[in-house]
Amino acid sequence: MGLRKIITYLFLFLVVVAGLLLVFRNTSPFGSKNTSFSIQQEKEITRIELSNNKTKLTIADEGDKWLLNGQKETRKSSISFIIRLLYELEIKSPVSQEVFKDEISDKGIEPVRVRVYEKRRLINDFFVYKTRSNAYGNIMKKKTGSKPFIVHVPGHDGDIGSAFTLNELYWQPYTIFNLLPSEISSIRAENPDSSDSFTINHRKNIVELTDNKSELTGFDTVLVRRYISYFTYIPFESWALELSNDMKNEILSKTPTFRISVLTFSGHSINLSLWEKMNDDGSIDTDRIYGKVDDKEQIFIARYFDLDPILKKREYFFKKYPENSPAK
Numbered sequence: 001m002g003l004r005k006i007i008t009y010l011f012l013f014l015v016v017v018a019g020l021l022l023v024f025r026n027t028s029p030f031g032s033k034n035t036s037f038s039i040q041q042e043k044e045i046t047r048i049e050l051s052n053n054k055t056k057l058t059i060a061d062e063g064d065k066w067l068l069n070g071q072k073e074t075r076k077s078s079i080s081f082i083i084r085l086l087y088e089l090e091i092k093s094p095v096s097q098e099v100f101k102d103e104i105s106d107k108g109i110e111p112v113r114v115r116v117y118e119k120r121r122l123i124n125d126f127f128v129y130k131t132r133s134n135a136y137g138n139i140m141k142k143k144t145g146s147k148p149f150i151v152h153v154p155g156h157d158g159d160i161g162s163a164f165t166l167n168e169l170y171w172q173p174y175t176i177f178n179l180l181p182s183e184i185s186s187i188r189a190e191n192p193d194s195s196d197s198f199t200i201n202h203r204k205n206i207v208e209l210t211d212n213k214s215e216l217t218g219f220d221t222v223l224v225r226r227y228i229s230y231f232t233y234i235p236f237e238s239w240a241l242e243l244s245n246d247m248k249n250e251i252l253s254k255t256p257t258f259r260i261s262v263l264t265f266s267g268h269s270i271n272l273s274l275w276e277k278m279n280d281d282g283s284i285d286t287d288r289i290y291g292k293v294d295d296k297e298q299i300f301i302a303r304y305f306d307l308d309p310i311l312k313k314r315e316y317f318f319k320k321y322p323e324n325s326p327a328k
Contacts, residue, residue: 037089037126037140037151039116045083047117052110055166068171075173082163086116086124088153089160095139095148103133104148111144112164130161137161169239169298176272176293176302177234177310183264184228188212189312190259196313200224209317219317227317230309231262236291236302248299251275251290258311270294277301 039045047060059066059074059082066074103109111127129139129148138161140151153160181202190197190212198216201208207224209216243251256273263269271294277285291302304311 035091035142035147035149036124037091037142037149039086039124041087043118043123045086045116045123046119048082048086049113049115049117050164050166051113051115052166057166057168057171059171068168072168072172074171078163078171085153085160085163088156089140089151090154092134092136092150092152095150097148099133100139100148103131104129104139107131111141112166114164128161128164130164135159138164167239167241169296174236174238174300175233176236176291177231177262177270179231179262179264179270181225181228181232183266184231184262185265186263187228187231188259188261189310190261191257191313192255192259196315198314198317200228202228209314211314216314220319223317223319227310227312234310235306236300237288237306238301240290240299240301243299251299252292257289260310274302274307 045061047058050057050059058069059079060070066076066079068074109129109131111129114124114126114128115122116124125142127141127144129141130137131139133139134150135157136150136152137159138151139148141148151160184202186202187200188197189199195211197212199210199212201210207221207228209219209224254275257276258272258274260272260274261269262272273292273294275290277288277290279285286304288301288303289307290299291307292299
C-alpha cells in the first residue's frame with residue numbers, strides 16, 4: 001500500500017471519528033448542547049427573559065439599575081441571586097424519562113423558558129421545570145426534547161428553581177414605606193385593641209399630635225420628627241406565596257393587630273395592615289408578622305425587627321414628660 005493511500009485512509013478515518021464525536025456530543029445526554037446550563041465567566045449578562053405559554057417577563061441592565069419590563073426598578077438581591085445562579089449552574093444528576101413523566105409530564109408542570117443575553121446576543125437558552133421532587137426545586141432541559149437533569153449550584157443547598165419566577169412581585173423591592181419626611185403630610189397609627197391610637201400632622205416646620213379626637217400637648221417634638229424619619233425605609237422579609245386562598249381569606253377576615261396609614265403631600269396614601277402570624281404548633285410567632293398594603297393583593301411576611309421603629313404607642317412621644325403622658 002502506497003504512502004498516499006495510507007494518508008488518504010488515515011484522513012478518512014479521522015473525519016469519521018470527528019463526525020462520530022460531533023454526533024455523540026450533540027445527542028448524548030452529557031453532550032455540551034444538552035448540558036451547558038451555566039454562562040461562561042467571560043460573558044456579561046445584560047438581559048434575562050423568562051416566559052411560558054402565557055406570560056413573558058424581562059429584567060435588563062439599564063446602566064445604573066436593572067428594570068423589570070423596562071419600567072419598574074428591581075430588587076437588587078433578586079438580581080444578584082439569579083446572576084450568580086446563571087454563572088454557577090451545574091448538573092447534580094440525570095433524570096430518567098420515567099421520573100420525568102411521573103414528576104413533570106403527568107402533573108402538567110409547565111416549564112419556564114430562560115433566555116440569557118449579552119447585549120443583543122443570546123448566550124444561553126434552557127427550560128426550568130419547577131418541582132418539589134428534589135431539594136433544588138427544579139428539573140432542567142436545554143430543549144423540550146432533550147435529556148432532563150436536576151441542576152444545582154455547588155455550595156447552595158436551597159431551592160434555586162424559585163428564582164426562575166414570572167411573578168413580578170418577586171423582582172420588585174421588598175419595601176413597605178420609602179418616603180422622605182418632606183413627603184409626609186400625616187401618619188395615623190391604630191391599635192384596635194387599645195386606646196393608644198394617634199395621628200401626626202406634619203406641615204413645614206410644624207408637627208401636631210392628636211389622639212384622633214383632639215390635639216395633645218406636652219409631647220417631645222424631636223421624638224415626633226424622629227418617628228416621621230423612620231418611614232424613609234421600612235422593608236419586609238418576603239411574600240407569603242405559600243399561603244392558600246383559604247389561609248389568605250382567614251387572615252384578612254380578622255381585625256388587624258395594627259394599622260398604619262400615611263398620606264403624602266401629593267395626595268397618595270399608603271395603608272398598612274398587620275396580623276399576628278402563628279407558628280406550626282399554634283403559638284404566636286414573636287419574630288414575624290403578616291402584612292398587607294392596600295394597593296397590593298398579596299400578603300407578605302415582615303420581621304418585628306424591621307417594623308419596631310414605627311410600631312409605637314402614644315406614650316413614646318412623652319418620654320421626656322412622663323407626668324403628661326396620656327397613658328398614665
